[in-house]
Amino acid sequence: MAEDGNRDAPAAGLGALWGALRALLPRTKEELRLDLGESVERSVVLLLQQAADLFYGGRRSECLQTSEVVLDYSWEKLNTGLWQDVDKDWRRVYAFGCLLKAVCLCEAPGDATTVAAALRVCDMGLLMGAAIFDDILIKVAAVLQAHLLPGKRPAHIPAPEQPCLKKARNSHVSIPDLRSERAVPRLRCPSLQHFRKHHLVPQTPVILEGVADHWPCMKKWSLEYIQEVAGCRTVPVEVGSRYTDEEWSQRLMTVSEFIDSYVLNEPRDVGYLAQHQLFDQIPELKQDISIPDYCCLGDGEEEEITINAWFGPPGTVSPLHQDPQQNFLAQVLGRKYIRLYSPQESEAVYPHDTHLLHNTSQVDVENPDLERFPGFAEAPFLSCILCPGELLFIPAKHWHYVRALDLSFSVSFWWS
Amino acid sequence: MAEERPGSWFGFGFCGFGQALGSGRGRQVLSPEPLRVPDAGTDICDIGSLSAAWSYTAIVSSAGRLLLSGSARGAADGCRDAWASETLRAVLRDGPGGPGPGAELQAWAPGAALRGEPLWARPAGPEEAGREDDGAACETRAGPLPLLPGARAHLSPRPPLCRPLCPALRARRLALGAEHALLLDAAGQVLSWGGGRHGQLGHGTLEAEPAPRLLEALQGLRVAAVAAGGWHSVCVGAPALKEDGAGLKGPAGPEDAAAAPFIAVQPFPALLDLPLGADAAAASCGSRHTAVVTRTGELYTWGWGKYGQLGHGDTASRDRPRRVQCFVREQLRVTAVSCGPWNTYVRAVEPGRS
Numbered sequence: 001m002a003e004d005g006n007r008d009a010p011a012a013g014l015g016a017l018w019g020a021l022r023a024l025l026p027r028t029k030e031e032l033r034l035d036l037g038e039s040v041e042r043s044v045v046l047l048l049q050q051a052a053d054l055f056y057g058g059r060r061s062e063c064l065q066t067s068e069v070v071l072d073y074s075w076e077k078l079n080t081g082l083w084q085d086v087d088k089d090w091r092r093v094y095a096f097g098c099l100l101k102a103v104c105l106c107e108a109p110g111d112a113t114t115v116a117a118a119l120r121v122c123d124m125g126l127l128m129g130a131a132i133f134d135d136i137l138i139k140v141a142a143v144l145q146a147h148l149l150p151g152k153r154p155a156h157i158p159a160p161e162q163p164c165l166k167k168a169r170n171s172h173v174s175i176p177d178l179r180s181e182r183a184v185p186r187l188r189c190p191s192l193q194h195f196r197k198h199h200l201v202p203q204t205p206v207i208l209e210g211v212a213d214h215w216p217c218m219k220k221w222s223l224e225y226i227q228e229v230a231g232c233r234t235v236p237v238e239v240g241s242r243y244t245d246e247e248w249s250q251r252l253m254t255v256s257e258f259i260d261s262y263v264l265n266e267p268r269d270v271g272y273l274a275q276h277q278l279f280d281q282i283p284e285l286k287q288d289i290s291i292p293d294y295c296c297l298g299d300g301e302e303e304e305i306t307i308n309a310w311f312g313p314p315g316t317v318s319p320l321h322q323d324p325q326q327n328f329l330a331q332v333l334g335r336k337y338i339r340l341y342s343p344q345e346s347e348a349v350y351p352h353d354t355h356l357l358h359n360t361s362q363v364d365v366e367n368p369d370l371e372r373f374p375g376f377a378e379a380p381f382l383s384c385i386l387c388p389g390e391l392l393f394i395p396a397k398h399w400h401y402v403r404a405l406d407l408s409f410s411v412s413f414w415w416s
Numbered sequence: 417m418a419e420e421r422p423g424s425w426f427g428f429g430f431c432g433f434g435q436a437l438g439s440g441r442g443r444q445v446l447s448p449e450p451l452r453v454p455d456a457g458t459d460i461c462d463i464g465s466l467s468a469a470w471s472y473t474a475i476v477s478s479a480g481r482l483l484l485s486g487s488a489r490g491a492a493d494g495c496r497d498a499w500a501s502e503t504l505r506a507v508l509r510d511g512p513g514g515p516g517p518g519a520e521l522q523a524w525a526p527g528a529a530l531r532g533e534p535l536w537a538r539p540a541g542p543e544e545a546g547r548e549d550d551g552a553a554c555e556t557r558a559g560p561l562p563l564l565p566g567a568r569a570h571l572s573p574r575p576p577l578c579r580p581l582c583p584a585l586r587a588r589r590l591a592l593g594a595e596h597a598l599l600l601d602a603a604g605q606v607l608s609w610g611g612g613r614h615g616q617l618g619h620g621t622l623e624a625e626p627a628p629r630l631l632e633a634l635q636g637l638r639v640a641a642v643a644a645g646g647w648h649s650v651c652v653g654a655p656a657l658k659e660d661g662a663g664l665k666g667p668a669g670p671e672d673a674a675a676a677p678f679i680a681v682q683p684f685p686a687l688l689d690l691p692l693g694a695d696a697a698a699a700s701c702g703s704r705h706t707a708v709v710t711r712t713g714e715l716y717t718w719g720w721g722k723y724g725q726l727g728h729g730d731t732a733s734r735d736r737p738r739r740v741q742c743f744v745r746e747q748l749r750v751t752a753v754s755c756g757p758w759n760t761y762v763r764a765v766e767p768g769r770s
Contacts, residue, residue: 042527043472047432065443072722076646076703076704079594079647080611081595356623
């Protein structure tokens, strides 16, 4: 985006922004059409056409209004039934609404707030929508983010505080004494065959050393770097000590807001940027990680591997639970205390009997109520403190409990 | 409001498809406006039943004329009741010999203008004997659709379009939400089933119920009316059996309170007090808002207000019932309310007439 030396920087900047955004969209309104199936009602299809007509007709505020209706209606569809049952077409419609709204917001002269708002809309489309027009929302988000970054960071973000951060927060986090616990075995760069024979097939946990320690993220990632690359992006955050609590909730905020509210400044509540496919949202971060080679031993395709980010202050807890797929957990920043129980011990971990929580244990692992859960005391387990550079293999359906001992960033790979 | 006739209908909220709502111009109406249906020759103060889908509205006059406005347009005679949803339109039509036996229930595809063949048609079955009156003659609907006459089946916007109901349930009224259903039986008991993740079933959990389950929290209370929004439920209790006279219960489910950073869930019915101790007589729900008519003819609305569907003259959402002042100012008594997903239709009369 060339600055032509004109000191009317905001106006010139936004003109260039609008140009860059407009260039991402197809030239004609006929090309901005979604192929939608039967589940999207005729009235909605009409509305989408209308929105496209208005956009290409230069009628920005009407296009915004129509896009808003599209968003509100498809939002209701996204919230009907189970997420996995939501028709993908509705998510496409939602993404379409986000696209037009985000671009329209940037047509008129505005300031960093407007661009940040447009970026938030893009992120909503990425979080809740489905890919349209060759991942156009990712491209739009990248353009918006680039426009925001140079010196346009909102004023409230503090100067990098990293050195203080690293020591301060641990004062109230207890470090478990592992001497009486059975340790997860460790291997250094095992061959694919060795890993398959001794751990994948028998489904036993292992920590792999020397495998992830050279990933760029291990050197590059810091609070400051994450702030820079992702600060203005909207992400889902879990608020509350653990997801089994009544006061637990999820809300959306930018990464900067998350860091401000839940990492820095002695937060009152626990906030956890957990189980979020950050690397789909921000492809730049994906360059810093790799998919472990051992995943090729599975049956699935590489594109099907789910990569999640887990980023939070010391003290975040994932209650004891199981997941249906194999998991590689890569530790990037900070340390995590992890306990693993075999699926054979499922009875002894007393899973909830509701459908919603049937894969979650009722037991608070580090403070178990042995009157209610007597069998838990004798259940055998493995444990470890996972450190930066290490990769933990959690076999499918293995119960695992995770507590962060430091400011922590982990990346999980769910594969089959 | 320019005109006041006995039994006038008013509308407010979303009308982005040009459906009959006040002036029919613009995308939304923020305050009650007299209903105007673009079809000469219809006395629209004589509306028998009104059913609003998201993008169109179906109005049936007492003379049996059906008028569609919005994304679907058209008119037909010989209709007694209509039920509008985005995917399906159902019309109860008189038989060839006029009103009485031989009535037929027809289901139409949303785009069809009531010409040609319906998707399906079936005999309407034994009629429900008259209508129930709750003393003060407050009703939300003239007929029991989506409950089929005979109460052995009900309509659904998703296939299967016609679903059986156990006759032992003795269903009197049925209300459908986005993923749940409420049934009011002849004894004034409420049953609910379907998805429950928002607490809309009222059983105290977030679990789904595959089949109608009695709402135990309301046992002993004779419920007079039920209404279902997208993800919430409202029940109106018959005040004769309630000591304090405030007969409104609900909503069980989320309210889209604008300021809250997250949505709260109410999985048990909660007694809702209307301001000034008013008694509820009828209720209707849109996808995310609720409208209640009181025994004294006032209208209260709350919930999502972004399209003016609360009728307070703005687009604010509210999580507490607020009286629609317009009717008080014009000295009109509200007698009925029917909500579309994003709009609200109200029948009001000058006091002294019914």
